[in-house]
Amino acid sequence: MNKIKNKKAVCIMSGGMDSTLSAYMMKEQGFDIVAVHFNYDQRTQAKELECFNNICEALHVSEKYNLDIGFFKELGASALTDKNIEVPTSGVEAGIPVTYVPFRNGIFLSMAAAIAEKEGAEAISIGVVEEDSSGYPDCREEYIKSMQQSINLGTKDETNITIHMPLVHLKKSEIVKEALKLNVPLELTWSCYKNEEKACGVCDSCRLRLNGFKEAGIKDPIIYE
Structure with a gap:
């Protein structure tokens, strides 16, 4: 008897709370998780990678990709990748924050699409949050939907990928x-833009x-300064 092939989801996972929950939601829907993490010389790169690996172990992912991107460091233009730009801590910043990394999600989704096509995955998940976020333009639902259309236009005819942004x-x-409903290990996640030992708060x-x-x-289970 031929074994039925499980459906796969390529989950972009930063090690943060949002992308981790998104991956757990895909698992709950019956997808085998192919986890993808990007190292782009962000300030908390080592901590995010540690969290990603721990979360993958807890989630029992079927396969994971840990990809290095040197481009963003060379580009600069963001407080996350250029240490000459201070991470804001005042809580008041008009317009697009300096922590915005130009077109980051577009680049991440393009690379995830290549992996999805190679893996035969039918879904990509990304933990974007539009209504309660930092105001990043690449977290908007309309934008993600447009990326889904472009990805399907630019891949093989038999490839049909849906981008999930739950x-x-x-x-x-x-x-x-x-996250608590799905027993997501929030203690393994990291959100801080500045620190790797104790979150700045x-x-x-x-x-x-x-x-x-x-x-x-x-109560948040991670440690703050």
Whole structure:
């Protein structure tokens, strides 16, 4: 008897709370997880990679890719990749934040699409959050949908990939609650833009995370300064 081939999802996973929950949601839907992580010389690269590997072990992924991208360091233009630009900690920043990495999600999705086509995966998941995020343009639902169309136009005729963005309209507090429902190991995730030992608690990402836990009435399990 021929074995039925399980459906696969390529999950872009940073080691953060949002992308981790997205991967767990795909697993809950019956997908075999192909985990993809990008090292792009971000400030907390070592910590994010450690978290990714630990989460993959907890999630029992079927395969994982750990990819290095030197391009973003050469490009600069973001506080995450250029150490000459300070990570804001005031909580007040008009317009697109300096922590925005130009077209990062577009590049990540393009590489994930190549992996999905190679792996025969029918889905890509990405943990973008539009309504309760830092205001990054590449986290918008409309943009992700346009990328799905472009990916399917630029791949083989038999390739049909759906990009899942299950958190796009959730608030951080809802993300925390959903993660708890699925027993996501939130203690293994990392959100801080600045530090790798103890989270700073004052960068935009830490503020969003802490506020989400506060609104959910749950204590954040990671250590802060």
